[in-house]
């Protein structure tokens with residue numbers, strides 16, 4: 022049987038298949054779409070991928086992605102250094118910033134506790150968070166992990182890790198509908214959830 026795809030097309034499909042939610046059929050569709058793009062468009066796509074990989078780094082303070090270290094939020098003197106909002110993923114920062122009702126700093130955990138997916142406590146950046154809370158003038162840590170089972174378990178774990186430190190630990194109000202992902206939440210709902218945050222009991 023003749024090879025259905027050229028070698029380079031096969032390679033492109035294989036790489037596209039690494040993207041989340043992209044199965045074999047979608048990878049094929051995307052690869053053919055890329056072939057139909059103009060050369061400029063297709064190369065602009067490959068350049069954009071190269072550029073983010075070369076320029077974007079993780080902030081050494083909060084783990085947010087940025088082109089400078091520390092990131093613009095950590096470096097901004099107008100931000101309230103007494104408050105740290107803890108999120109699972111770097112992209113969770115976006116809707117919180119869009120809500121316009123938060124002026125503190127962030128800490129990105131780079132994941133959440135999900136033992137079935139192999140995510141254990143040591144895979145999260147909790148140590149970095151503890152160092153920040155121990156060394157700074159942090160008065161409040163807001164746990165803004167997702168309002169689903171793994172997010173709640175992660176919040177509980179971080180709450181326990183912060184035990185004995187002087188900062189108050191709060192959790193977003195349940196205004197964010199249960200089971201939904203924080204990054205899909207409406208900024209207005211997030212503003213309410215931030216406003217209504219409550220101290221998290223041990």
Ligand SMILES: [Zn+2]
Nearest residue numbers: 080083092095
């Ligand atoms: Zn930062």
